[in-house]
Amino acid sequence: MTHTLILLRHGQSEWNEKNLFTGWYDVTLTEKGRNEATRGGALLREAGLLPDVLHTSLLKRAIITANLALEEADRSWIPVNRSWRLNERHYGALQGKDKTQIRDEFGEEQFMVWRRSYDTPPPALADDSEFSQIGDPRYADLGDDAPRTECLKDVLERMLPYWEENIKADLAAGKTVLVTAHGNSLRALVKHLDGISDDDIAGLNIPTGIPLVYELDEDFRPTGPGKYLDPDAAAEAITAVANQGKH
Numbered sequence: 536m537t538h539t540l541i542l543l544r545h546g547q548s549e550w551n552e553k554n555l556f557t558g559w560y561d562v563t564l565t566e567k568g569r570n571e572a573t574r575g576g577a578l579l580r581e582a583g584l585l586p587d588v589l590h591t592s593l594l595k596r597a598i599i600t601a602n603l604a605l606e607e608a609d610r611s612w613i614p615v616n617r618s619w620r621l622n623e624r625h626y627g628a629l630q631g632k633d634k635t636q637i638r639d640e641f642g643e644e645q646f647m648v649w650r651r652s653y654d655t656p657p658p659a660l661a662d663d664s665e666f667s668q669i670g671d672p673r674y675a676d677l678g679d680d681a682p683r684t685e686c687l688k689d690v691l692e693r694m695l696p697y698w699e700e701n702i703k704a705d706l707a708a709g710k711t712v713l714v715t716a717h718g719n720s721l722r723a724l725v726k727h728l729d730g731i732s733d734d735d736i737a738g739l740n741i742p743t744g745i746p747l748v749y750e751l752d753e754d755f756r757p758t759g760p761g762k763y764l765d766p767d768a769a770a771e772a773i774t775a776v777a778n779q780g781k782h
């Protein structure tokens with residue numbers, strides 16, 4: 536028996552449009568992002584891939600994307616689980632900063648280390664920054680463990696327990712699972728599923744709003760590569776993500 540897992544990055548957010556590092560800052564979708572989310576739902580419906588359960592982050596760009604996609608697929612009624620463990624990578628002191636300005640100020644190499652290295656986080660964000668999440672009630676349970684910055688390795692380590700305990704349990708129960716999350720939390724999950732090395736993961740980018748479907752075997756290993764439901768749009772959008780910050 537195989538399991539069906541659908542990964543969906545949120546549609547374009549207001550800060551994606553403005554080219555700002557976002558991380559845990561809670562911005563909403565643009566009109567384009569809302570349309571991407573609805574189109575994602577149409578792709579699911581057309582493929583006959585109807586989720587039985589949804590897992591999202593605590594950030595509204597993922598939550599709204601899931602709502603729009605599920606409405607389009609006529610699955611608004613499915614049970615929902617939300618966790619900070621699916622949040623975007625906390626982007627530290629880069630949150631709220633313009634990607635092109637950071638690249639110009641610190642150079643391409645440092646920019647890419649902060650953006651795509653596996654284990655080097657950006658500098659920590661000060662608790663009194665206007666872009667900080669310290670004191671946000673949705674993270675109250677984390678107490679002083681709430682991150683002030685994260686690298687992809689940190690994201691993988693905090694995401695994996697949720698994968699193991701929550702998402703796998705739904706897959707094991709025979710459910711088609713939709714995970715609606717973020718560029719870097721999904722990069723972490725794909726790294727784990729596909730066994731991508733710490734070096735090679737730098738080259739992986741996830742497009743907004745296009746469902747990525749995995750069939751998994753009884754050990755929750757992919758039976759083949761994950762498939763985007765609109766491969767041409769995905770290829771174009773992946774290039775756009777890879778080129779962010781370039782003039």
Ligand SMILES: O=C(O)[C@H](O)COP(=O)(O)O
Pocket residue numbers: 555556557558559623626650717718719776779
């Ligand atoms: O948090 C962000 O800025 C984006 O959602 C992901 O950004 P990245 O592709 O630059 O890591």
